[in-house]
Amino acid sequence: MLKMRVNLDLLVLGGGIAGLWIAAAAQRAGYRVALLESRALGAGQTLQSQGIIHAGLKYALLGQVNETAQLISAVAKDWETAMAGRGDVDLRGARVAAEAQYMLVPGGLIATLAGAIGHAALGETIQNLKEPDWPAGLAELGFKGNVIAMHEPGVEIASVLRALLGQLQDVCYHYDPSAAQVKIGTDGGVASICIGDVELAPARVVAAAAYGNEWLAEKLGIKAASQHRPLKQVLLKGDLPHAYWHGVGGSFRPAFTISTHKTSGGETVWYMGGAVAENVEMPDAQQFRETAAALKKYLPKLDLQNMSWAALPVMRVEGYDPRGWLPDRPSYQQQGNVTLGWVNKLTLAPLMAKEVLEKLPVPSNESITPLPLPPAQIADNPWDHVAWQSI
Ligand SMILES: Cc1cc2nc3c(=O)[nH]c(=O)nc-3n(C[C@H](O)[C@H](O)[C@H](O)COP(=O)(O)OP(=O)(O)OC[C@H]3O[C@@H](n4cnc5c(N)ncnc54)[C@H](O)[C@@H]3O)c2cc1C
Numbered sequence: 001m002l003k004m005r006v007n008l009d010l011l012v013l014g015g016g017i018a019g020l021w022i023a024a025a026a027q028r029a030g031y032r033v034a035l036l037e038s039r040a041l042g043a044g045q046t047l048q049s050q051g052i053i054h055a056g057l058k059y060a061l062l063g064q065v066n067e068t069a070q071l072i073s074a075v076a077k078d079w080e081t082a083m084a085g086r087g088d089v090d091l092r093g094a095r096v097a098a099e100a101q102y103m104l105v106p107g108g109l110i111a112t113l114a115g116a117i118g119h120a121a122l123g124e125t126i127q128n129l130k131e132p133d134w135p136a137g138l139a140e141l142g143f144k145g146n147v148i149a150m151h152e153p154g155v156e157i158a159s160v161l162r163a164l165l166g167q168l169q170d171v172c173y174h175y176d177p178s179a180a181q182v183k184i185g186t187d188g189g190v191a192s193i194c195i196g197d198v199e200l201a202p203a204r205v206v207a208a209a210a211y212g213n214e215w216l217a218e219k220l221g222i223k224a225a226s227q228h229r230p231l232k233q234v235l236l237k238g239d240l241p242h243a244y245w246h247g248v249g250g251s252f253r254p255a256f257t258i259s260t261h262k263t264s265g266g267e268t269v270w271y272m273g274g275a276v277a278e279n280v281e282m283p284d285a286q287q288f289r290e291t292a293a294a295l296k297k298y299l300p301k302l303d304l305q306n307m308s309w310a311a312l313p314v315m316r317v318e319g320y321d322p323r324g325w326l327p328d329r330p331s332y333q334q335q336g337n338v339t340l341g342w343v344n345k346l347t348l349a350p351l352m353a354k355e356v357l358e359k360l361p362v363p364s365n366e367s368i369t370p371l372p373l374p375p376a377q378i379a380d381n382p383w384d385h386v387a388w389q390s391i
Contacts, residue, residue: 011202014209030363040379078350137241142301189336
């Protein structure tokens with residue numbers, strides 16, 4: 001059968017934050033780019049994330065103004081620039097859900113952390129707040145202790161995805177990898193990918209497909225340098241204040257981290273990670289009880305009656321680290337014309353896009369005609385599909 005052969009400068013696999021940012025930046029730079037997504041855009045870790053654009057302030061707070069802190073702080077500025085419409089992608093349509101994160105430090109713990117909190121890093125971006133300046137609703141819930149504001153925004157991920165897709169007309173397509181035929185090139189990379197009658201012949205391929213990178217690695221006859229770390233996030237739905245609150249324990253590793261979202265029906269959801277999400281083997285009912293107890297320690301007046309609970313198992317897919325830790329920058333693996341990439345944090349997507357584009361040859365500046373493939377759609381938020389329970 002006669003195939004439609006399409007030459008591309010760049011084929012991106014995976015439509016999470018990394019793939020979409022790379023595709024949008026590449027298209028803007030004049031590359032002929034297409035993106036293939038196996039489910040829906042954002043359906044992986046991206047829409048499961050808490051949407052916090054880290055600026056390295058946690059490190060500064062601990063007195064560790066190191067390379068990682070500086071790198072993250074620079075990437076956070078790339079988000080700011082993009083959201084102002086002056087970056088490598090245009091995120092003016094993206095919505096900031098919270099301007100700051102609030103660390104809740106119980107009274108007795110402040111002495112342990114006094115050294116860090118007294119550090120010179122405290123300034124305009126990290127502030128120990130007086131009670132009248134606490135975020136709305138916190139004092140009413142009975143919190144006693146110190147509240148430290150960190151100027152790291154929380155973004156509404158779906159709005160980020162819409163803004164990116166808005167720039168990627170006729171670029172993002174849905175396909176079924178199990179029905180695609182991958183032809184291997186003489187360099188051991190990808191010569192072409194056939195989907196039905198369409199043959200995509202890319203000069204370069206970037207796989208930003210999380211577990212899908214393992215699928216492509218297998219086709220290439222290599223082992224993907226990745227690691228999986230599961231979590232079970234906890235969700236609480238009801239009459240709750242807008243919170244981007246982090247319950248600090250004996251260190252800055254939080255007992256819980258709350259981000260706040262709305263369901264499609266307008267109900268408020270606290271989406272919670274941190275220590276409460278670490279024990280993935282724990283039965284849901286026990287996890288809800290333990291989360292309730294952890295919340296009550298910080299927020300004794302929180303009324304948990306009439307609330308609905310849900311658990312969301314998620315899998316973090318990251319570049320391999322020999323210690324099993326989260327790598328502190330994007331990770332890459334090269335085979336022929338293929339780069340397998342793991343962004344490792346939502347925040348780091350602009351850095352990954354920059355590093356990928358730096359390695360591309362000069363753009364062709366040619367346009368491509370739309371492909372006869374179904375367009376990829378944006379996935380729903382996870383809180384619109386979890387099974388709610390009462391306890
Ligand atoms: C609970 C949780 C909270 C988090 N909170 C934060 C946070 O607040 N701040 C932060 O900076 N980071 C956070 N992260 C990390 C962040 O979410 C991820 O690092 C980031 O979203 C990864 O993006 P990605 O595009 O690489 O992968 P994904 O979002 O997983 O996207 C991969 C895409 O590839 C698609 N795919 C799979 N197989 C194939 C295939 N064969 N072909 C084509 N497509 C395929 C998938 O359907 C998916 O859409 C969090 C992660 C989790 C799990």
